[in-house]
Amino acid sequence: MYLPIGNDMSLRDTSVIGIFDLDNTTISPKTREFLSEAEKNGEVVPCDDLPKSFILTAEYGFNRVYLTSLNTYTLDKRTK
Helix, strand or coil, rough: EEEECCEEEEHHHHEEEEEHHHHHHHHHHHHHHHHHHHHHHCEHHHHHHHHCCCEEEEEEEEEEEEEEECHHHHHHHHHH
């Protein structure tokens, strides 16, 4: 199945490692460092609007971080 993440994008639900809230997780320096490194490596897929959460995926040996304007509660409902 697929997980719609907004902006006419969908991800395979089997590739999703985690869905994280940006406000709560970016308090940690480790998370900020992770997101910074992912951006430097070109692994971040931005969204058009102000991002509220990010989705970490691994598929075909590549890690990606998708920024989305949807909150984690909405994304969690869409996974079910």
